[in-house]
Amino acid sequence: xxxxxxxxxxxxxxxxxxxxxxxxxxxxxxxxxxxxxxxxxxxxxxxxxxxxxxxxxxxxxxxxxxxxxxxxxxxxxxxxxxxxxxxxxxxxxxxxxxxxxxxxxxxxxxxxxxxxxxxxxxxxxxxxxxxxxxxxxxxxxxxxxxxxxxxxxxxxxxxxxxxxxxxxxxxxxxxxxxxxxxxxxxxxxxxxxxxxxxxxxxxxxxxxxxxxxxxxxxxxxxxxxxxxxxxxxxxxxxxxxxx
Amino acid sequence: xxxxxxxxxxxxxxxxxxxxxxxxxxxxxxxxxxxxxxxxxxxxxxxxxxxxxxxxxxxxxxxxxxxxxxxxxxxxxxxxxxxxxxxxxxxxxxxxxxxxxxxxxxxxxxx
Numbered sequence: 001x002x003x004x005x006x007x008x009x010x011x012x013x014x015x016x017x018x019x020x021x022x023x024x025x026x027x028x029x030x031x032x033x034x035x036x037x038x039x040x041x042x043x044x045x046x047x048x049x050x051x052x053x054x055x056x057x058x059x060x061x062x063x064x065x066x067x068x069x070x071x072x073x074x075x076x077x078x079x080x081x082x083x084x085x086x087x088x089x090x091x092x093x094x095x096x097x098x099x100x101x102x103x104x105x106x107x108x109x110x111x112x113x114x115x116x117x118x119x120x121x122x123x124x125x126x127x128x129x130x131x132x133x134x135x136x137x138x139x140x141x142x143x144x145x146x147x148x149x150x151x152x153x154x155x156x157x158x159x160x161x162x163x164x165x166x167x168x169x170x171x172x173x174x175x176x177x178x179x180x181x182x183x184x185x186x187x188x189x190x191x192x193x194x195x196x197x198x199x200x201x202x203x204x205x206x207x208x209x210x211x212x213x214x215x216x217x218x219x220x221x222x223x224x225x226x227x228x229x230x231x232x233x234x235x236x237x238x239x240x241x242x243x
Numbered sequence: 244x245x246x247x248x249x250x251x252x253x254x255x256x257x258x259x260x261x262x263x264x265x266x267x268x269x270x271x272x273x274x275x276x277x278x279x280x281x282x283x284x285x286x287x288x289x290x291x292x293x294x295x296x297x298x299x300x301x302x303x304x305x306x307x308x309x310x311x312x313x314x315x316x317x318x319x320x321x322x323x324x325x326x327x328x329x330x331x332x333x334x335x336x337x338x339x340x341x342x343x344x345x346x347x348x349x350x351x352x353x354x
Contacts, residue, residue, distance in 0.1 A: 009301050039354055062354060095338055114345055117352040122341035125354065139350055150303065151350075158321045159344045163329045202353065222353070 008156050008168070015153040016175065021049050023153055023172035024136065028054055031134040031168065035060050037125075038086065040071040041193055041203040042181050043138025044078055046172065048190045050136075051082050060087040060128055064120035065096070066205035074193040081191050089124040096120065106207060113208055113223050120205075129160040134168040142177050143202070144219050178218070244312055246330065247280045249293040251305035254286045262306045265323050274331050304347055322347060 015023050027034060028050065035058040036046050050057050061075055079086045099107065099119055108116045129135060141151045151174045161167035173181065178201070185192055195203055199211030201218040212221045248269075250262040258266070269275040284293030284305050293305070300309065300319050308320040310330055320326035324340040327333035345351050 037354055092337075113352065114342060118341040118345050119338055121354060122345050122351060123337055125351075126337070126341060126344070137354060139353070143353065144350065156301070158319055159325070159348060164318070204353065 008154055012152040012154050018153075020046075020172035020176060021053070023170060024050050025053050027134060027136060027154075027168075027170045027172070033132050034058065034134040034136065035087070035128070035132055036136045037061075037138070038075070038078070039138065039203070040067065040075050041138075042178075042185065042196070043173070044074075044190055044192060045181055045184050046136060046138050047078060047082060047084070048184075048188060049172075051084070055082070055084070057082070057084050058087070059084060060089055062121050062124055063088045063090055064205050065091065066120065066207060068195060068203070068206045068209070070195045071193060071203060074191070077191050087128075089128055091120045091124050095123065108208065108223075109225060112226050126160055129157070129167060130162055132167065133165075134170065136170045136172065138173050139171045140173045140176055140178070140181070244310060244330075245279045246277060247282060247296075247309040247311075248278050249282055249284055249296055249302075249305055249307050249309070251293070252283050252285045252287075252291075259305060265306050268323075272333070274327070274333070277331060 015026065018026070024046070036050060038044065038047060038059050038061045040061060047057065047059060063072075075086060075088070078084075096119055099115065103111075103115075135157070139151055151171055153171055153174050155169050155171075157167040157169040184190065193200075193203055195211075199213075200209060200221065201212050202221045203209055204222055208223055210221050210224060212218065248265075250266065251259040253259055257263075266275075269278065282292045282296065284297055285291035288294065296309070297303070297305070297307070300307075302319060302321060304321060306323065308323075308326045308330070310318045310320065310326075312318070318330075320330070322340065322343055324335045324343050328335055328340070
């Protein structure tokens with residue numbers, strides 16, 4: 001494992017210099033059991049890029065049961081546009097039922113969104129990732145300078161790996177800005193979620209997403225009632241140096 | 244098998260909250276006996292053993308566990324409940340493990 005870790009770090013340094021398309025090409029060439037995580041938002045660019053490399057894509061989407069109708073329509077439009085299957089994943093009904101019975105449908109406004117997201121997103125994601133050797137996300141550094149400042153292009157995903165095995169996570173858009181993503185969408189006439197035309201930047205579940213005004217960061221469109229998360233467990237260099 | 248726990252010490256000398264919580268759980272369950280070594284990543288000292296190990300293994304959060312298996316291979320666990328289930332043979336709910344994963348990964352909820 002140690003040597004694999006070092007290899008991933010070295011590879012990340014190399015791939016940091018590459019375009020998202022080159023990173024995707026590398027990822028798709030290296031792994032057979034690899035899938036793209038599609039949120040129903042501007043990460044559709046990954047599907048477009050990957051489709052041009054190899055149309056035989058494996059795409060999955062997490063349906064929390066609380067998405068906007070526009071997002072459901074968009075997921076289906078993408079499926080039809082690219083003529084690809086999209087594996088729509090659902091949360092465990094019994095676990096959702098227990099949460100809702102005990103805390104109601106909007107507990108995230110009173111507590112925080114972690115419990116609901118864990119049940120509706122992370123649990124089905126974990127089940128899916130147990131079947132894969134690698135996965136691809138649309139995460140970008142500019143989505144949150146605080147928590148994604150060190151987002152690698154390729155990383156060992158230790159949280160979701162199968163026992164005794166490795167899982168590789170690719171973030172090909174890590175170094176792209178929102179503007180670059182939208183330039184690509186327009187230049188290549190990629191279909192996009194109609195909510196973007198109504199001021200939504202980051203799109204998640206309907207109760208936890210709102211449109212933004214001028215000069216608001218996209219993070220302000222999600223879970224706006226919560227305070228910024230403390231990160232005292234972080235071990236980035238900045239946490240350890242000069243203190 | 245050798246198990247090493249790396250915990251973080253904050254600038255004021257106190258353990259990080261998650262490290263304290265994990266240590267409490269290990270103590271109360273008796274599983275602390277299965278931990279062979281505890282080393283510290285000290286915010287005040289980038290060259291502390293835990294900080295150096297974190298850099299070597301490319302780990303970004305504490306606490307974490309390093310398991311050296313009898314065949315010489317090594318596994319790093321950054322999720323406590325995953326470590327308990329896979330290494331110590333403990334039981335936990337899928338929802339609790341998912342919650343811990345999310346709390347450790349501030350960006351997963353944006354997927």
